[in-house]
Amino acid sequence: MPQTFADPARPGPALRAQDLHVSFGDLKVLRGVSFDLAKGEGAVLLGANGCGKSTLMRALNGLAPVASGQIWVEGQAIVGAPLRAVRAARRQMGYVFQQFNLVPQLSAHQNVLFGAMGQRPLGVLGVMNAFARAEDRERAMACLDRVGLADRATHRPAELSGGQQQRVAIARMLMQAPRVVIADEPIASLDPKAGREVLDLLWRIVEEEGLSLLCTLHQLDLAEEYGRRLIGMKAGRIVLDAATGSVERAELDALYTGAARVDAAPEGVAA
Numbered sequence: 001m002p003q004t005f006a007d008p009a010r011p012g013p014a015l016r017a018q019d020l021h022v023s024f025g026d027l028k029v030l031r032g033v034s035f036d037l038a039k040g041e042g043a044v045l046l047g048a049n050g051c052g053k054s055t056l057m058r059a060l061n062g063l064a065p066v067a068s069g070q071i072w073v074e075g076q077a078i079v080g081a082p083l084r085a086v087r088a089a090r091r092q093m094g095y096v097f098q099q100f101n102l103v104p105q106l107s108a109h110q111n112v113l114f115g116a117m118g119q120r121p122l123g124v125l126g127v128m129n130a131f132a133r134a135e136d137r138e139r140a141m142a143c144l145d146r147v148g149l150a151d152r153a154t155h156r157p158a159e160l161s162g163g164q165q166q167r168v169a170i171a172r173m174l175m176q177a178p179r180v181v182i183a184d185e186p187i188a189s190l191d192p193k194a195g196r197e198v199l200d201l202l203w204r205i206v207e208e209e210g211l212s213l214l215c216t217l218h219q220l221d222l223a224e225e226y227g228r229r230l231i232g233m234k235a236g237r238i239v240l241d242a243a244t245g246s247v248e249r250a251e252l253d254a255l256y257t258g259a260a261r262v263d264a265a266p267e268g269v270a271a
């Protein structure tokens, strides 16, 4: 059985990855990734296309096959753990994706209600409008209000701008009441103004709720502005992990030069 470090007397990190290895066929994508994310900490994950960021995010969500290593979510080990424990740990994690992942046929309010799905025994049925508890419907409205979209509750995603759709996705994440938020390029589909609005909102909510955030971004200026900590990946490894103020721009630029992709550095040490 995987060990846990959930000891109320010794509160551990919200998220811990230890020596994670993930391969697809012969391609070693994660090559020993380790980091801790403290409770209430907001970190930005940086790295060139193909260096393994999305694979790391997917591994944290149990969607990429972890060959070895361990992941703890709020003290619960999930690699090799029984399905029930994995599901419980996953409920503590909220996701914000580049493409928003809203259900096109449903209103903003219904999409937010979906955030409660994991908390209801009936799953998807339990959050459909006809069956949803009044308290869930009210909470979904309150979440939409938090992101400034209460007046768009009945709108479908296609009737909303990209920035508004991402705010609905953030409201859905809030509805889920996670402890850890994983945001995978949340502003990649947005123009600069909408992108900033989304980052302001995301960081404000994470701070107000005392959540932990791991967010990938491709814009170095924004990474330095929003992240208190920068984690840099190169060819499947973490090669930089430091408080933002202590990192030189040249160190960030170096993440994008040389053999940064995992398929460009089959075995070599990334640096």
Ligand SMILES: Nc1ncnc2c1ncn2[C@@H]1O[C@H](COP(=O)(O)OP(=O)(O)OP(=O)(O)O)[C@@H](O)[C@H]1O
Pocket: 024, 027, 029, 047, 048, 049, 050, 051, 052, 053, 054, 055, 056, 262, 263
């Ligand atoms: N399911 C998969 N099957 C095979 N190869 C994969 C799979 N997922 C990712 N890869 C490969 O793993 C490498 C890293 O991909 P990944 O998407 O993790 O990079 P990334 O850093 O997130 O890049 P980007 O910034 O472009 O999203 C790539 O070479 C990719 O082709």
